[in-house]
Amino acid sequence: xxxxHMSLNRKWILFSLxxxxxxxxxxxxxxxxxxxxxxxxxxxxxxxxxxxxxSRDDPMDVEVDFLPDLLTSNSRIELIVSGEVQKxxxxxxxxxxxxxxxxxxxxxxxxxxxxxxxxxxxxxxDVTTPKTKTVYDDPFCFSLDTPNSxxxxxxxxxxxxxxxxxxxxxxxxxxxxxxxxYCFDYPRGNDGAHTYWPDYYARPKVxxxxxxxxxxxxxGKYMFYRxxxxxxxxxxxxxxxxxxxxxxxxxxxxxxxxxxxxxYVFPIRLTExxxxxxxxxxxxxxxxxxxxxxxxxxxxxxxxxxDDTIQDFTWKRDGGASxxxxxxxxxxxxxxxHITPAGDIKDDPYxxxxxxxxxxxxxxxxxxxxxxxxxxxxxxxVKNISPLSLPAKSMGDINLLNTQKLKFVIGQAHxxxxxxxxxxxxxxxxxxxxxxxxxxxxxxxxxxQLRDACY
Numbered sequence: 001x002x003x004x005h006m007s008l009n010r011k012w013i014l015f016s017l018x019x020x021x022x023x024x025x026x027x028x029x030x031x032x033x034x035x036x037x038x039x040x041x042x043x044x045x046x047x048x049x050x051x052x053x054x055s056r057d058d059p060m061d062v063e064v065d066f067l068p069d070l071l072t073s074n075s076r077i078e079l080i081v082s083g084e085v086q087k088x089x090x091x092x093x094x095x096x097x098x099x100x101x102x103x104x105x106x107x108x109x110x111x112x113x114x115x116x117x118x119x120x121x122x123x124x125x126d127v128t129t130p131k132t133k134t135v136y137d138d139p140f141c142f143s144l145d146t147p148n149s150x151x152x153x154x155x156x157x158x159x160x161x162x163x164x165x166x167x168x169x170x171x172x173x174x175x176x177x178x179x180x181x182y183c184f185d186y187p188r189g190n191d192g193a194h195t196y197w198p199d200y201y202a203r204p205k206v207x208x209x210x211x212x213x214x215x216x217x218x219x220g221k222y223m224f225y226r227x228x229x230x231x232x233x234x235x236x237x238x239x240x241x242x243x244x245x246x247x248x249x250x251x252x253x254x255x256x257x258x259x260x261x262x263x264y265v266f267p268i269r270l271t272e273x274x275x276x277x278x279x280x281x282x283x284x285x286x287x288x289x290x291x292x293x294x295x296x297x298x299x300x301x302x303x304x305x306x307d308d309t310i311q312d313f314t315w316k317r318d319g320g321a322s323x324x325x326x327x328x329x330x331x332x333x334x335x336x337x338h339i340t341p342a343g344d345i346k347d348d349p350y351x352x353x354x355x356x357x358x359x360x361x362x363x364x365x366x367x368x369x370x371x372x373x374x375x376x377x378x379x380x381x382v383k384n385i386s387p388l389s390l391p392a393k394s395m396g397d398i399n400l401l402n403t404q405k406l407k408f409v410i411g412q413a414h415x416x417x418x419x420x421x422x423x424x425x426x427x428x429x430x431x432x433x434x435x436x437x438x439x440x441x442x443x444x445x446x447x448x449q450l451r452d453a454c455y
Contacts (some may be wrong), residue, residue: 066281125274135193330396367429
């Protein structure tokens with residue numbers, strides 16, 4: 001007999017306890033008393049021990065591991081979760097609610113808490129910055145034709161020649177007229193870096209070196225400048241190289257689409273443009289409860305000039321969102337088929353249970369594997385050692401109550417040993433094992449009966 005709704009499961013466990021245990025048969029009828037536990041109440045310790053598997057109000061971990069060195073430049077990968085508000089049977093009393101119908105302490109909405117190591121991304125991308133150019137101003141020159149040229153007069157810094165400035169302050173005994181008279185035929189331009197001389201008595205090194213040359217090679221050839229300033233000159237684009245570590249806990253990674261649907265966008269690229277290589281990525285997403293109506297791993301690939309390519313791995317509640325089923329049915333789309341399996345999961349406890357002939361081309365491992373793809377090792381283990389989660393009815397189905405956690409492994413095909421290629425995905429459901437229920441030293445319910453109560 002299989003029961004899908006958790007409240008029925010709980011009743012089945014209690015009935016099992018009553019029918020199978022002489023100790024409980026000896027007790028009086030069960031009584032739910034709001035003020036005290038008396039001789040007619042079920043043994044409290046048995047109630048605490050009687051939980052056979054997860055309930056819908058338990059959190060659920062979803063681990064997502066990216067294999068190293070994925071070319072993620074044009075990719076967006078997200079996990080989309082839809083879930084109904086889950087009612088709870090008990091909660092800590094914090095405040096007294098006046099509304100007997102809506103008590104927010106006794107319900108859990110769907111939420112995502114992110115953890116894990118995050119991602120390390122290497123990339124190169126274009127950076128555009130403003131460009132400026134230097135304008136040299138306040139020109140001056142030297143001339144062989146001025147009175148007392150080359151005789152000193154306190155102008156040792158310029159080999160005894162007075163600077164003929166175009167603006168105040170002028171050299172002693174000179175004015176603008178001298179500049180206009182003697183400097184008019186000197187070439188002007190913005191290439192004044194080697195003749196920029198703002199302070200006469202603090203001669204720059206490049207000027208000192210020029211003054212050591214012959215007159216016609218430097219001092220008598222160029223215009224000099226006392227001032228300079230920058231003006232805009234368009235932009236310049238250069239490529240930047242960067243390796244960045246991005247934490248999994250950045251709040252902007254969680255996007256609430258509506259009241260019941262959230263998306264976690266994995267940080268797998270540096271910028272919208274340029275090249276990104278995901279060196280490593282490890283994420284642990286904790287769903288606040290298990291009343292999940294649909295779960296989608298969405299891989300979106302963008303290419304300039306083309307529509308986005310969207311590949312979905314989607315599971316939907318068996319029978320629809322309003323049904324009591326605890327199974328999410330895998331519902332592939334034609335685009336899903338372009339994704340190939342990523343292979344086995346590291347440290348998979350079911351590794352020896354798989355029928356490799358039927359599993360090699362499968363995306364699924366653990367509790368998502370159908371019975372037809374499990375070998376006799378699984379059956380013998382359940383029979384002789386310990387009951388385990390029942391296999392999926394159909395390949396890829398997720399039972400929300402007998403799966404401890406989910407794990408996605410995402411890679412790329414790397415054609416020819418290079419970077420990139422189609423994405424690869426493997427999904428693993430961690431199985432649960434079951435033991436008998438004891439009251440003191442007395443076994444009340446067998447491990448197999450407890451396992452079966454989950455269904």
